[in-house]
Amino acid sequence: MSQAEQLHAVAARASHPDAPLHLVFVPFLARSHFAPLAAKAAASSAAARTDHEVAAATATATATTASIVTTAHFAALAPPSVPVHAAPLRCPGGHEDFSLLPDEATSAPAFFAAAEAALAPALAAAIRAHDGGGPVAVVSDAVLYWAPRVARDCGVPHVTFHTIGAFAAAAMVALHLYHPEVLTTDQFGVSGGFPHPVKINRAQVNEEALAHLSLFRAAETQSCAVAFNSVSALEADFAAYYQSQLAGTPKKVFLVGPTRAAVSPRAVTERDPILQWLDGRDAGSVVYVCFGSTCALGESQLRELAAGLRASGRPFVWVIPTPPRGDGGGCTEREERASSHGMVVAGRWVPQAEILAHRAVGGFVTHCGWNSVLEAVAAGVPLATWPLRAEQFLNEVFLVEVLRVGVRVREVASESDLEAVVPADAVARAVGRLMGGDDLQDEEAVAVRRARSRELGAAARAAVAEGGSSSGDWARLVYELKAFHGRDGDP
Numbered sequence: 001m002s003q004a005e006q007l008h009a010v011a012a013r014a015s016h017p018d019a020p021l022h023l024v025f026v027p028f029l030a031r032s033h034f035a036p037l038a039a040k041a042a043a044s045s046a047a048a049r050t051d052h053e054v055a056a057a058t059a060t061a062t063a064t065t066a067s068i069v070t071t072a073h074f075a076a077l078a079p080p081s082v083p084v085h086a087a088p089l090r091c092p093g094g095h096e097d098f099s100l101l102p103d104e105a106t107s108a109p110a111f112f113a114a115a116e117a118a119l120a121p122a123l124a125a126a127i128r129a130h131d132g133g134g135p136v137a138v139v140s141d142a143v144l145y146w147a148p149r150v151a152r153d154c155g156v157p158h159v160t161f162h163t164i165g166a167f168a169a170a171a172m173v174a175l176h177l178y179h180p181e182v183l184t185t186d187q188f189g190v191s192g193g194f195p196h197p198v199k200i201n202r203a204q205v206n207e208e209a210l211a212h213l214s215l216f217r218a219a220e221t222q223s224c225a226v227a228f229n230s231v232s233a234l235e236a237d238f239a240a241y242y243q244s245q246l247a248g249t250p251k252k253v254f255l256v257g258p259t260r261a262a263v264s265p266r267a268v269t270e271r272d273p274i275l276q277w278l279d280g281r282d283a284g285s286v287v288y289v290c291f292g293s294t295c296a297l298g299e300s301q302l303r304e305l306a307a308g309l310r311a312s313g314r315p316f317v318w319v320i321p322t323p324p325r326g327d328g329g330g331c332t333e334r335e336e337r338a339s340s341h342g343m344v345v346a347g348r349w350v351p352q353a354e355i356l357a358h359r360a361v362g363g364f365v366t367h368c369g370w371n372s373v374l375e376a377v378a379a380g381v382p383l384a385t386w387p388l389r390a391e392q393f394l395n396e397v398f399l400v401e402v403l404r405v406g407v408r409v410r411e412v413a414s415e416s417d418l419e420a421v422v423p424a425d426a427v428a429r430a431v432g433r434l435m436g437g438d439d440l441q442d443e444e445a446v447a448v449r450r451a452r453s454r455e456l457g458a459a460a461r462a463a464v465a466e467g468g469s470s471s472g473d474w475a476r477l478v479y480e481l482k483a484f485h486g487r488d489g490d491p
Contacts, residue, residue: 019134020063021482026140030098039259041066042079062478087122127154135485148222157484160223166235168394170242195237204393221248229257232469233459254473258374284362290319291367308427320346363434368392380457382449384434
């Protein structure tokens with residue numbers, strides 16, 4: 001877009017001061033990243049409809065509409081209430097979802113390049129399509145380093161949206177700035193004024209993300225604000241630390257989570273069989289087990305996990321959404337089995353937030369993906385932590401050492417620990433420590449974790465209610481984005 005075209009578009013948008021702010025959401029092409037941004041887009045559209053109903057079609061200062069820029073593959077997962085600008089993705093190997101790449105280390109550069117080639121022009125077109133229709137802003141995933149530039153070229157403000165927690169993001173920044181020896185030291189404390197004293201092992205650091213952090217931080221300097229899918233009651237100190245370390249023009253950091261799932265990938269016509277099975281279990285008696293939308297456990301580990309769950313003696317629900325990677329076999333097709341002591345579900349989507357909120361669920365064995373962490377925290381459920389990759393190891397530190405609502409399934413001190421199969425007896429011990437009810441367990445520690453989980457759950461639910469901290473942060477962010485269009489100069 002030429003400078004003249006940009007000035008004309010900005011003037012056209014500014015000439016509609018009462019029009020709702022239109023938010024163009026650009027998620028990264030991985031399901032765990034897509035879900036929170038899509039949910040925020042759906043909520044933004046719903047907010048606009050409510051405002052119009054209440055105010056007799058007169059938009060309020062924080063009214064919004066929304067659209068999503070993505071690919072055809074992810075368009076199928078988008079909320080039906082949100083318009084989608086779908087772009088064709090041409091990635092070597094035909095891969096559509098980053099989390100399903102056969103080898104992320106070698107395939108990531110080509111995937112990122114293909115994503116930019118598809119989404120950058122689609123984003124510019126989506127912004128241009130709204131010219132003259134009121135103010136526009138872009139909200140994009142933090143790893144899409146090119147999106148702030150596209151927004152700036154189109155003359156609209158940009159928000160960097162982190163789909164990970166503020167603790168993990170702040171820790172990575174601290175390691176980047178204050179620990180140049182991070183990849184040559186086995187263990188180190190996080191310094192640089194970090195809000196909480198924690199120690200990190202080298203094996204727990206996402207080296208790939210750390211290597212590219214300069215690129216992401218440089219892109220973030222072009223944003224006018226930063227948002228986290230998180231809650232003030234959980235991470236206010238870490239969000240403040242992150243804000244203090246931002247480069248470039250000072251900007252605010254907003255905590256606007258937890259986002260709520262916008263839509264399920266399948267039509268729901270009746271109550272899920274898992275929930276029906278849970279109805280017959282005692283309160284707080286069931287352990288829920290799931291490793292996210294991509295199960296990264298091999299066949300031998302699945303066998304040990306199954307044996308450990310049986311040995312624990314606790315009723316369980318074990319969900320395996322996709323086939324395991326690695327040593328072959330496993331749950332390669334849809335499967336569902338239930339008995340008096342456990343239920344195994346494989347190959348399909350499940351309503352995880354509803355499962356965690358069920359009165360029968362008393363603990364969650366998890367890979368520590370941030371979406372799962374937030375759902376568990378909001379439900380007030382303590383966790384047994386079993387991170388597998390990326391920032392999940394930092395999330396484990398946060399859950400166990402900072403929030404004190406988690407117990408570790410395994411200790412990871414070296415790369416070899418990551419490759420080792422966790423034996424069944426270790427799984428059974430972790431479930432026992434999580435759920436209690438065994439004379440050998442520290443029942444006082446179990447009670448403290450449960451009470452702490454309930455306290456944080458109440459705070460997380462209050463945050464997204466009317467008048468809550470996250471609702472207020474989102475309203476303030478929208479207000480400031482709209483105010484940008486009434487100013488002269490560069491967004």
